[in-house]
Amino acid sequence: MWDESGYIYGGKELASGNFENIGRSPLAASFYALTYIPVQGSPDWFVYSCTLGRLALFGLLWLGSYLVAKRLAEYSSPLIIIGFLLISPVLTSIITIGSRALFAAISSFALWQFISFYREKAIKHLCLASFFVGLAILARIGEGTFLFLFLVGFSILLGINARHTTVYLLSSILPFAVIFGAYLLLNFLGTGKFEIAKPGFLYTAFEQGQGVAYQDNYPGRDFMVEGMFDARRLFGTREQHNNSVIAAVRQNPLAYFERIPRLAKMARWNAVDMYGGSLGIVFFLLAVRGAIELIQKKQIILLGIFLGWSSYLILYILIVFQPEHLLSSFLVVFSLASIGLTSVVAAFDKKWERAIWTMALLGLIAYGMARAQPPHFLFGALILLLGLWVVWINMRNSPNREAGAAVSVVLIFCLMLIINGRVFSPRIPHRPEIMSSEESAVLFMRKHLQPKTEVAGYGARDLMAADMTCVTMVRSNIPDMVSDQDLREWMTKNKVKAIYLDGNLKSAQPETWTLVERSIGKSLEVAFTSDDGNIRLLTFTRDPKLNS
Numbered sequence: 001m002w003d004e005s006g007y008i009y010g011g012k013e014l015a016s017g018n019f020e021n022i023g024r025s026p027l028a029a030s031f032y033a034l035t036y037i038p039v040q041g042s043p044d045w046f047v048y049s050c051t052l053g054r055l056a057l058f059g060l061l062w063l064g065s066y067l068v069a070k071r072l073a074e075y076s077s078p079l080i081i082i083g084f085l086l087i088s089p090v091l092t093s094i095i096t097i098g099s100r101a102l103f104a105a106i107s108s109f110a111l112w113q114f115i116s117f118y119r120e121k122a123i124k125h126l127c128l129a130s131f132f133v134g135l136a137i138l139a140r141i142g143e144g145t146f147l148f149l150f151l152v153g154f155s156i157l158l159g160i161n162a163r164h165t166t167v168y169l170l171s172s173i174l175p176f177a178v179i180f181g182a183y184l185l186l187n188f189l190g191t192g193k194f195e196i197a198k199p200g201f202l203y204t205a206f207e208q209g210q211g212v213a214y215q216d217n218y219p220g221r222d223f224m225v226e227g228m229f230d231a232r233r234l235f236g237t238r239e240q241h242n243n244s245v246i247a248a249v250r251q252n253p254l255a256y257f258e259r260i261p262r263l264a265k266m267a268r269w270n271a272v273d274m275y276g277g278s279l280g281i282v283f284f285l286l287a288v289r290g291a292i293e294l295i296q297k298k299q300i301i302l303l304g305i306f307l308g309w310s311s312y313l314i315l316y317i318l319i320v321f322q323p324e325h326l327l328s329s330f331l332v333v334f335s336l337a338s339i340g341l342t343s344v345v346a347a348f349d350k351k352w353e354r355a356i357w358t359m360a361l362l363g364l365i366a367y368g369m370a371r372a373q374p375p376h377f378l379f380g381a382l383i384l385l386l387g388l389w390v391v392w393i394n395m396r397n398s399p400n401r402e403a404g405a406a407v408s409v410v411l412i413f414c415l416m417l418i419i420n421g422r423v424f425s426p427r428i429p430h431r432p433e434i435m436s437s438e439e440s441a442v443l444f445m446r447k448h449l450q451p452k453t454e455v456a457g458y459g460a461r462d463l464m465a466a467d468m469t470c471v472t473m474v475r476s477n478i479p480d481m482v483s484d485q486d487l488r489e490w491m492t493k494n495k496v497k498a499i500y501l502d503g504n505l506k507s508a509q510p511e512t513w514t515l516v517e518r519s520i521g522k523s524l525e526v527a528f529t530s531d532d533g534n535i536r537l538l539t540f541t542r543d544p545k546l547n548s
Contacts, residue, residue, distance in 0.1 A: 005461035007098040008049050012036045012467075019190030025099035026183055027106070027138035031056075032098060043446065046465035057101040061091055064108025065331055071115045072335055075293070076342040084283070084334045088276050094327045103139040106132050107147060108331050111309055114151065118305060121162065126155060126171040134179030142202075142319075143328065146312035148176060154308060158301075202319070203243045207231040207476075209320035212266070213259035222508040228476040245319075263317050270323040275333070282384055285360070287333050289340030306332045345391060354392060361385040437530030441500070441537060442466045444528045449498065455537075456491065457500035458508060471496050475509050487515060488523040491540070499524065499538040 007025060011032020032053055039048040065085060069078035085091055095101045110132035117125035133151050137144025152172050159168030211227015218226040234255045241247035249256045272280040294303040310329035347353040364381045445466035452469050460470040471494050481487050499516060506513040520526060520538065528537035
């Protein structure tokens with residue numbers, strides 16, 4: 001929620017000529033600037049800009065997936081990947097984070113062109129792949145860097161085999177350099193700085209990784225925030241290390257290496273959940289089968305392209321991740337899974353295929369029972385096992401092999417729908433007639449506070465929607481405050497004119513909530529209360545900026 005809000009607000013600021021607030025994703029800011037322009041005159045610009053962005057991202061992801069699927073038509077039907085997109089929750093989840101969805105879409109175009117280059121050896125495809133990777137790094141710096149290094153490295157490898165190393169190397173670098181250099185120049189002209197990322201962003205992510213790895217230690221709290229305090233105790237502060245993650249790891253390598261297995265284990269199960277729980281297990285099993293199929297067909301380089309294209313996933317184990325991050329490489333998973341599904345249906349008459357799948361799924365069921373996994377875990381494996389045998393029996397008894405294969409694929413998709421347990425509602429969601437408490441608060445701030453007024457709060461979304469300047473009250477970014485005087489001094493130092501008090505602050509930092517509550521009637525007065533009482537706007541007593 002916070003990330004998407006920042007990107008939408010950055011787009012508004014960029015469209016208004018302010019280059020300072022484009023955040024850590026210049027491409028996302030540019031994208032949302034385009035969605036802001038047609039709705040800039042509306043009081044609900046934030047909602048409309050978000051909606052337009054999600055629709056556009058949804059279309060880009062569909063297009064990129066289809067283009068890659070077309071290049072793999074030799075191994076599986078493009079409709080299989082389209083089917084995966086339809087029955088999985090991937091797209092509806094990933095479009096909620098603008099920069100990540102944009103990166104996934106742009107990297108899918110780059111993958112389409114790089115596979116085309118591998119198949120046809122036409123330099124134009126390699127140049128276009130480099131061009132798209134240049135855009136991808138402007139969407140996600142860390143992941144984009146991995147993609148660029150892989151593109152250059154693999155181009156050199158292919159160049160050595162084709163004896164065109166220099167041409168391939170230059171073709172993989174120059175378009176990227178033009179895009180990246182153009183951004184740096186424009187950013188310098190707009191801000192006077194040559195930078196693509198805000199200093200300290202990587203170090204913040206590193207600190208948050210401690211909370212993700214040990215989130216069970218912080219029940220009922222914001223584990224990312226609480227983990228930052230433990231990280232500072234174990235590794236030192238950003239000021240001590242000048243924002244260097246490497247220096248922090250050197251201070252306490254044992255603590256760092258202890259958290260990596262925990263992050264890896266969490267990433268494994270989070271990935272399964274994000275791809276649909278039991279359905280996710282099916283996708284990953286089919287992806288493994290697809291990788292084996294490519295090895296059997298001696299398509300090692302194509303498999304290497306797929307694996308290399310998702311190499312940035314290692315960042316999430318080394319630094320930090322959120323569950324949605326693991327969806328960035330969904331196209332690699334679905335591409336391999338589509339090949340795996342095709343091979344499962346085609347190998348109906350091979351005893352070893354049936355034996356391996358039967359033993360693997362029975363083993364998965366036994367593991368789930370032994371580890372007391374949720375019922376849907378066992379249900380998914382059991383349904384898949386029974387379904388595969390139905391498919392193989394259907395193929396064996398079908399007089400027409402092609403018709404039998406088509407029916408079998410349809411059967412498997414039906415099984416995946418059953419495993420996913422999705423219910424499609426015939427009713428189209430609509431905007432509620434009653435205004436929400438958040439909307440009421442946003443409208444109040446727009447009416448009674450000047451634009452860019454400094455307002456403190458735990459989350460930034462509603463403040464950005466009201467065109468306020470958000471001053472974070474996240475515990476890792478504020479000093480220890482125990483009295484009304486401490487709070488007043490902090491607000492004065494940061495020029496805070498009001499505090500946005502909502503349920504996020506109460507649940508994540510009850511001690512800060514209690515301090516603010518005690519200050520009502522002293523340093524603060526209530527200027528706004530939502531109808532349900534969940535949101536209040538508090539201002540300094542006799543605040544001249546409030547004209548209520």
